[in-house]
């Protein structure tokens with residue numbers, strides 16, 4: 197790809213990700229309009245679900261300067277009347293001469309924008325950009341599979357432990373890492389944990405000290421409904437769902453502000469796929485974080501449901517074989533490193549599961 201195209205598309209991608217947490221279940225999209233002198237005349241991104249698409253914001257920013265310009269857009273412009281009008285027509289009406297598309301739209305309802313532009317005299321170039329596909333991955337995955345994008349997140353010591361010995365500091369990652377997790381919680385639709393983690397840690401599973409663009413649903417996987425009645429997740433602060441197995445007695449929870457979902461069994465464990473489908477159908481979920489513990493991660497691994505691993509590794513070591521360690525399970529995952537950066541004393545890695 198010529199550098200000029202990749203530079204403008206990079207800019208469009210940077211704009212697109214600003215919508216993360218605001219636009220879902222819509223895709224994150226960015227658009228850059230460039231004149232024949234290769235000067236940017238307008239930029240825009242999809243800022244909020246139900247509001248103007250990236251192309252419209254860029255056209256509004258450019259005004260009359262859009263005439264004759266090239267549009268670099270991360271996703272194929274839509275061709276349908278949804279909550280907003282079709283972008284393909286708006287680009288034609290504004291006199292755009294060429295549209296460079298980072299990724300074709302697999303959403304049948306909205307696709308066809310490229311063809312419509314081409315049949316109306318606009319030059320259309322698809323570049324099938326891997327990085328555009330990366331930022332669109334949760335949206336594309338949801339369309340293809342009916343499941344939300346599943347991010348498995350954990351904090352581990354340098355030797356792979358996710359548990360600390362009793363009486364020792366229970367925090368594995370540093371404050372900066374915890375802050376990153378809260379920021380991400382404020383962008384996703386659900387936080388899922390196993391009952392073992394609730395019993396051991398009594399977590400709140402809420403967004404704290406960070407901007408909440410949306411309120412994630414708390415989901416507890418609890419086959420036999422052994423959730424202690426004094427658990428913080430029963431405080432009603434945010435919506436909470438308990439996914440359980442067959443033949444459980446829910447009467448003891450009648451007065452608690454929680455909903456329930458019965459899951460079938462597969463190979464002796466709860467089938468988590470109907471849970472994911474339920475999160476899409478009932479809660480319109482696009483992204484969910486699984487925050488442990490190890491047993492739930494093992495089920496996610498066995499059922500091949502993880503899309504991304506987000507691992508915070510501290511410099512601490514534990515070396516106690518009686519405690520839960522993620523090294524073996526992590527090594528079994530077929531994944532590629534996408535991003536690696538320090539955060540305080542921790543190393544933060546994101547892996548894409550193949």
Ligand SMILES: NC(=O)c1ccc[n+]([C@@H]2O[C@H](COP(=O)([O-])OP(=O)(O)OC[C@H]3O[C@@H](n4cnc5c(N)ncnc54)[C@H](OP(=O)(O)O)[C@@H]3O)[C@@H](O)[C@H]2O)c1
Pocket residue numbers: 349350351352357358359368389390391392393394396397417418419420422464465466467468487488489490491492493495520
């Ligand atoms: N460092 C970290 O990032 C991190 C994160 C979370 C937790 N932890 C630590 O990990 C420990 C808890 O881990 P854990 O492995 O014991 O607990 P867990 O994974 O939180 O919960 C395990 C339990 O959840 C149920 N479960 C989950 N998925 C299931 C499925 N598909 N089918 C059937 N049952 C399912 C089972 O409940 P039943 O036993 O009732 O059948 C299972 O025993 C705690 O010490 C906690 O502090 C660390």
